[in-house]
Amino acid sequence: MEMMPITDIIVQNKYLRTNTNVDTLIESIENIGLISPLIINQENKLIAGGRRYSALKQMGREEVPIIKVDEGDLKEELISIDENLVRKNLTDLEFENCLRRGKEIYEKLNPESVEEITIKDLARPSKKKVVEEELNEEMMAQTEQAEIRTFVKDTAEKTGLSERAIKAAILRDRDSSHSVKSARLNGELGATQANELIKLPQDIQEEILPYIREKASNVVKDLVKEVQNVGAKEAIEKVLAKDPLTTDFKAIKNTTKRLNRSLVKVITENRFVDGPEREDALKELASLKSSIDELMEFYN
Structure with missing residues (x-):
């Protein structure tokens, strides 16, 4: 120094x-x-x-x-990336870009460590597979078998992230279309939605993006499945044919049923309480009553 x-x-x-x-x-x-x-x-x-x-x-x-x-240009760039990954003071998109670029450099410097990452790596392993993998890792540690050190394994140790999370981040940066990345930057999509979208070619991502902005991950997942089954055009037509309010009112109905059951139980069993929980609950109920009155007035 x-x-x-x-x-x-x-x-x-x-x-x-x-x-x-x-x-x-x-x-x-x-x-x-x-x-x-x-x-x-x-x-x-x-x-x-x-x-x-x-x-x-x-x-x-x-x-x-x-x-x-x-160390040469590539190694020096990897040093810069490595510090960023460990510090974790990046946006999600910056972090993902660093991971992808870091993998590229690492594998150029260490050709024997090349590891193909595909969409199948996003699948969650079964409990049986997890146990088998843990046993295999333990056996390898005990026998001290030589293992090729990949970028993903190295980064997982340094950052504390799972290998699956690192692979998913690399795939999101590599396979997301430009508009999908922009939508994430603007808060219109999250990583979970992007994980579904990257199962499709980038041009198809661009085509269906206007219909899934700010949608829940299960909605995006269902649309992606429809696209894979019947194509983008027919899948979009199905989405447009659905009344978007239907889902909202279904959620209101189900939530109201659960709330009514809880209220009936409190009243019939005289389960009234004092303290901060009671005050918070009454405030929320008052706010809920106001919203219900406004909705009922609209339909009356």
């Missing part, structure tokens, strides 16, 4: 997190010092430690501790 003037460090790296709040990090550095130095390459370009760099700059440090590496 050596010291370098902070003004000599070049910050030109799309993976660096230099625009986030670093107040807590500054407080940590002031209290216990800087634990990890900045990582720069032979051209003085910062490749890891964007938030630490921002914190030190805001603190007015003229010289900062650095470690210089000379």
Whole structure:
């Protein structure tokens, strides 16, 4: 480790997190010092430690501790990605993109680790399969058998995420259409809905997207199945033929039935209580009554 003037460090790296709040990090550095130095390459370009760099700059440090590496472009990019994945201060889409790109680089540097990821990897394993996999892992650990270290296994250990979650994230970045990614960025779709959509070609994703924005995951799942069975055009026609209010009123009916059963039980068994739960329940009931009155007035 050596010291370098902070003004000599070049910050030109799309993976660096230099625009986030670093107040807590500054407080940590002031209290216990800087634990990890900045990582720069032979051209003085910062490749890891964007938030630490921002914190030190805001603190007015003229010289900062650095470690210089000379690993080549791919390895240095992987170092930048690796720090981002461990820090987890990314949006979901950024995180998924880092995972996909990280896998590409890792496998270029380690050709023996190439692992094909397909949509089948999203399927949840049965309990029997889970037990078998756990037994196999235990036996391998006991016998110390050599195992090829894949990017997914390596990342799972570093991040604490399951291998299935990592594979799903890579698939979402690789197979989602541009509009699907935009819809997720705007909060119109979640990862679960995207997991269903990527079962379809990207052009079909684009075609059905207007009909499933902000829809529940089970609705998206059903539509994707319909598309696979009868094609996009016929599946969309079926969706349009359905009255969207029918589902809402069905939910109201079922919820009201359950609520009525609970209310009857409380009243007939004299199960009245005092305390914060009672007050909260009465507030919710008052709000519910107001909504019911408004709905009934509309239909009367």
